[in-house]
Amino acid sequence: MKFTKQLIVAILFITSFISCEKNEDDLNISLNEETISAKWIVEGSSDYESFEYNESGNYIIVKNTTVKSTKSQIVLFGTYQIIDNKTIVLSDFGTMSISNIEENLIGFLINLDSNPANEITVNAVKQDEIANSTKTKLLCRTWELVSFGETDIGDFIILFSDAGTYFVEGGSESGEGTLGTWKWCNPEETKLAFTVDNFLDCDGLEIIEEIQLTSDSFTGIDMENGEPEVMVMKPVSSVKLTRVTKPEIDKGILGRMY
CATH class of the missing domain: 2.40.128.270 (Lipocalin)
Known part of the structure; x- marks a missing residue:
């Protein structure tokens, strides 16, 4: 009887572990060019102001500078590739690991090509869009x-x-x-x-x-x-x-x- 109880507990633990692992790997929305295509405004204090993607496979990243002038604003422009349902590689910039994406919210980690050991956490909201036509x-x-x-x-x-x-x-x-x-x-x-x-x-x-x-x-x-x-x-x-x-x-x- 004692062995049976231990076996049941072990099975429940393994099932729970697998379920949690699966949930961590899943996103609320399937990641593709259509779902990522938007301008995402970064929340809170960050080196970055916004990340924007389009369905042509290009990105625009606006980076904040210490100079308080839009004329000194740094903009990065390039291509991106979706590797799997959580990972996007941005050419000559770095890798995004998405932890959450919803209709109007996104959360991700950035590993820069210039410093891959340093992870940057970003949370952003989708900017309002022009009426679809x-x-x-x-x-x-x-x-x-x-x-x-x-x-x-x-x-x-x-x-x-x-x-x-x-x-x-x-x-x-x-x-x-x-x-x-x-x-x-x-x-x-x-x-x-x-x-x-x-x-x-x-x-x-x-x-x-x-x-x-x-x-x-x-x-x-x-x-x-x-x-x-x-x-x-x-x-x-x-x-x-x-x-x-x-x-x-x-x-x-x-x-x-x-």
Whole structure:
């Protein structure tokens, strides 16, 4: 009888251990490009302000600096790869181990490539998103600029997200980029405004009009310095990483990139 009781206790202990181990490995939501795609605002005191991912496979990380100026804000841009239901590798940055992800909350540990022994704990909340629509879904991805009026362009990458982020990279060997915000200006979603100073003006010059979107193309008219320029883009993924110090820029979607 005593042996039977000991056996039952042992079985219950093993079952409980396996159950706990399984629960620790499980997340509330299946981890994929769709569920991670968002701008996550870091809570509390941290070296980081936000982590953002899109379904094109790119990330944008905004890092806080000791200088109290957005012009000195450090931005990291690169690609990410989901390894399993808890692990994401961010190119040339580090590895994220996700402990919890819900519809509007995420918790994870970061092991930096530069210091893998040091774990950084991050808790973040999802930023509100622009109202979902067919055109918003088509716009919000990573694009490659194909042409911009008569300008002799280099390699430009332009990213829009449904968190209201826009990011431009390219055109200079220094790797400088532009980080800002955008919004639709009309119900038809054929005109948008963008800015780097948090003032979105649909009647200003920082706008793109007559936007036409498909699953594989973007066409619009950029009012760069008051002069209309037809811009054409195509979707891309797996864009390289760069380290960006947010610069002073001129007007227009390309800023001072050329």
